[in-house]
Amino acid sequence: MSNPNESPLLLVGWDFRQTPVELRERLAFSPEKIEAAVARLRQEGLLAEAVIVSTCNRSEVYGVRGPAAVEGDPLLALTRFVSEFHGLPHPEVEGAGYRHMGADAVRHLFRVSAGLESLALGEDQILGQVREAFRFASSAGLTRTVLNRLFQKAIEAGKRVRSETGLNSRPISIPGVAIELAQKIYEDLAPRRFLILGAGETSSIFFDLLVARGARNIEVVNRTLEKAELLCQRAGKAYPWEELPSRIHAADVVVSATSATEPVITREDVRKAVSRRRGQPLFFLDLGIPRNVDPRVADLDNAFLYAVDDLQEIAERNRQERQREVIPAMEILEEELQDFLAWFGSLAVVPTITALRRKFETIREAEFDRSLEKLSHLAPADREKIRLMAQSMVRSLLRRPTEALKEEADPTRRLERAEAAQYLFDLDLDSKE
Amino acid sequence: MVTSVLLGTTALLLYLGAEGFSIAHLRTEKPSLGIVAKILLTLGFVVHFGALEIGGRITHTVPYRDLSASMSLFAWMVAGSYGILRLRHREASAGPFLIPVAILFLAASLATHPAQATAPDPRLTGVLFAFHVTLAILGYAAFTLSFVLAQLYLIQIHQIHKRKLGLLFSRLPALDVLSRMHHTSIGIGVVAMSVASTLGLIWAKQNWGTYWDPKVAVTFLLIGVYVFCLLAGRLLRWSGKRVALLSFAGYFLLLFSYTIVNLFITQEHVFR
Numbered sequence A: 001m002s003n004p005n006e007s008p009l010l011l012v013g014w015d016f017r018q019t020p021v022e023l024r025e026r027l028a029f030s031p032e033k034i035e036a037a038v039a040r041l042r043q044e045g046l047l048a049e050a051v052i053v054s055t056c057n058r059s060e061v062y063g064v065r066g067p068a069a070v071e072g073d074p075l076l077a078l079t080r081f082v083s084e085f086h087g088l089p090h091p092e093v094e095g096a097g098y099r100h101m102g103a104d105a106v107r108h109l110f111r112v113s114a115g116l117e118s119l120a121l122g123e124d125q126i127l128g129q130v131r132e133a134f135r136f137a138s139s140a141g142l143t144r145t146v147l148n149r150l151f152q153k154a155i156e157a158g159k160r161v162r163s164e165t166g167l168n169s170r171p172i173s174i175p176g177v178a179i180e181l182a183q184k185i186y187e188d189l190a191p192r193r194f195l196i197l198g199a200g201e202t203s204s205i206f207f208d209l210l211v212a213r214g215a216r217n218i219e220v221v222n223r224t225l226e227k228a229e230l231l232c233q234r235a236g237k238a239y240p241w242e243e244l245p246s247r248i249h250a251a252d253v254v255v256s257a258t259s260a261t262e263p264v265i266t267r268e269d270v271r272k273a274v275s276r277r278r279g280q281p282l283f284f285l286d287l288g289i290p291r292n293v294d295p296r297v298a299d300l301d302n303a304f305l306y307a308v309d310d311l312q313e314i315a316e317r318n319r320q321e322r323q324r325e326v327i328p329a330m331e332i333l334e335e336e337l338q339d340f341l342a343w344f345g346s347l348a349v350v351p352t353i354t355a356l357r358r359k360f361e362t363i364r365e366a367e368f369d370r371s372l373e374k375l376s377h378l379a380p381a382d383r384e385k386i387r388l389m390a391q392s393m394v395r396s397l398l399r400r401p402t403e404a405l406k407e408e409a410d411p412t413r414r415l416e417r418a419e420a421a422q423y424l425f426d427l428d429l430d431s432k433e
Numbered sequence B: 001m002v003t004s005v006l007l008g009t010t011a012l013l014l015y016l017g018a019e020g021f022s023i024a025h026l027r028t029e030k031p032s033l034g035i036v037a038k039i040l041l042t043l044g045f046v047v048h049f050g051a052l053e054i055g056g057r058i059t060h061t062v063p064y065r066d067l068s069a070s071m072s073l074f075a076w077m078v079a080g081s082y083g084i085l086r087l088r089h090r091e092a093s094a095g096p097f098l099i100p101v102a103i104l105f106l107a108a109s110l111a112t113h114p115a116q117a118t119a120p121d122p123r124l125t126g127v128l129f130a131f132h133v134t135l136a137i138l139g140y141a142a143f144t145l146s147f148v149l150a151q152l153y154l155i156q157i158h159q160i161h162k163r164k165l166g167l168l169f170s171r172l173p174a175l176d177v178l179s180r181m182h183h184t185s186i187g188i189g190v191v192a193m194s195v196a197s198t199l200g201l202i203w204a205k206q207n208w209g210t211y212w213d214p215k216v217a218v219t220f221l222l223i224g225v226y227v228f229c230l231l232a233g234r235l236l237r238w239s240g241k242r243v244a245l246l247s248f249a250g251y252f253l254l255l256f257s258y259t260i261v262n263l264f265i266t267q268e269h270v271f272r
Helices: A021-027 A031-043 A074-086 A090-096 A102-114 A125-139 A145-164 A174-183 A201-212 A225-231 A241-248 A267-275 A295-299 A308-324 A326-347 A349-374 A380-407 A411-424 B002-028 B031-059 B067-089 B095-111 B127-162 B167-171 B175-207 B214-236 B240-265
Strands: A009-015 A047-054 A058-065 A098-101 A193-197 A217-222 A237-240 A253-256 A282-286 A303-307
Touching: A009 A021, A009 A074, A009 A102, A021 A058, A021 A074, A021 A090, A031 A047, A031 A074, A031 A125, A047 A125, A047 A145, A058 A074, A058 A102, A058 A145, A074 A090, A074 A098, A098 A102, A102 A125, A102 A145, A102 A326, A125 A145, A145 A326, A145 A411, A174 A201, A174 A282, A174 A303, A174 A308, A193 A201, A193 A241, A201 A217, A201 A225, A217 A225, A217 A241, A225 A237, A237 A241, A241 A267, A267 A282, A267 A295, A295 A303, A303 A308, A308 A326, A349 A380, A349 A411, A380 A411, B002 B031, B002 B095, B002 B167, B031 B067, B031 B095, B067 B095, B067 B127, B067 B175, B095 B127, B127 B167, B127 B175, B127 B214, B127 B240, B175 B214, B175 B240, B214 B240
Parallel strands: A193 A217, A193 A253, A217 A237, A253 A282, A282 A303
Antiparallel strands: A009 A058, A009 A098, A047 A058
């Protein structure tokens, strides 16, 4: 790993930072395409192991260099393969992406897994996507020792960053902030009653979000009842606009996203509603521009009002907080990286040779003891000569395999030889005996 | 006596450890830290019971005869009430604010521990009297927790209203959880104090020949205030904030009862 050109770990990728969306769309890998691409990569000997991570924001091919990629620039070969596979001009594809080898490739994967390379810094979804990409490759038999370990480590690193830093502790999207606020008033949102004003795009996003969170009581009030009914097809209940004042008191959370030019909920409406609620708080999320809820509602006891500007401000503050967590996150990733590199560095040669010697010595001792039982008439000096001869034989037998493991310059071949030795001699690398 | 102090000190250290881990849990939200805090608090509670039990054996009664023993019992009840709240509501983030109450009173108890155990007053013994005192102290402990929870509730309301959404906002429980915990602690306090008062009245009639003592009137007023807290939201549509403020008033009445009334007004509810 010290010389990057030697490293068998390869990565070529295209993400939202460097690649225009039109090209990203064409570089995307569906599950079928992943299978086809990896089959060809292995057939052509470019990669011995491969995992393809493909999301709406990135397409990345991780691999262990195959026999055909030993000579020349393996990353260039891999990029060329991807452009040919997708039927795209190579210069365009090459110029729009990034290429890493060895430690840099590992570091990049760890950063991806931790959400440091995501559009929404620290988001959780990418960890699941990395896990899914690995699971897919693993179940298709596309991974072996190296990528198995690499991706397990990447997932572990991603989890560590999320649990040990505040990278994803606070939401950075408007709906995320709104939900967090609502959950600070009512811990469990599922049994709560929601009243949504308006049936446009914003209302629809919130409606879906609430349904996904298990909300069972959603009411939608809209000036055009048909639109509200359309939104409530899956769940919830639609009401005509005229019933708005009488619906407020029954709600725990009111989400307002209408295009009205004047406030549609007045202070008086809320005062009456709150007084009917037997001490239960009422939370207003005013997502309308201009405001749909009279700002003076915020002064009422037991009524909480957040407008879209407030939510945006909180989201921005949370984004800055996440930014501060990047350095601690990177420290964790470096720890995990060094751990992986230490394992990878010693993966092939040292443990295999040690296990090989241990195995042969065990056999020699067992055979020597058994033979001596039959040669009890021999003098002690003769027995010692036989013991030395057996030792010498073992050393001679092991000399060539040891050299073959140590001398191989190409890491992929070295790894393959180590795996072959482990298989042929049934070596247990973890044994301490 | 030495063993009682030793166990009391050990319990104090365990409570301090529980507090440390509770704060760390609040800051980092690592579940393992919360588990350690729970274990230390439970151990502290058990060891503290050992200290009280040894003290009780020496004086052959519930430890209430001097201020030190009374504060120790109070601290133990606070820890126990918090344990009940935690079990009931599965909410640990209020721990860093509630455990210090137990720490404070246990430390004060150890600091004022008399060299010699106070001999029990032969008039103030018996099962009835022991239950009266124990339940009254449990009531005080539960009301103390409700006082802290009311503060947390008001802090959380203030943060949401003023958009001060920092670490404390994200770590404190939701308003409805705090409200429920507040109600539970008041509920425990009201039940304990009502039973304690009833037993006390029976005992007083048997021993003094009268029910009357100024402390009795203040205690019934106290129970009345807290019962009002429990019902105000539902019957009078009071907001959680107003209920929390009323519970503050209840607690100041409790402090008045525990200090001014005990020291200057009543002739019977005093440490002798």
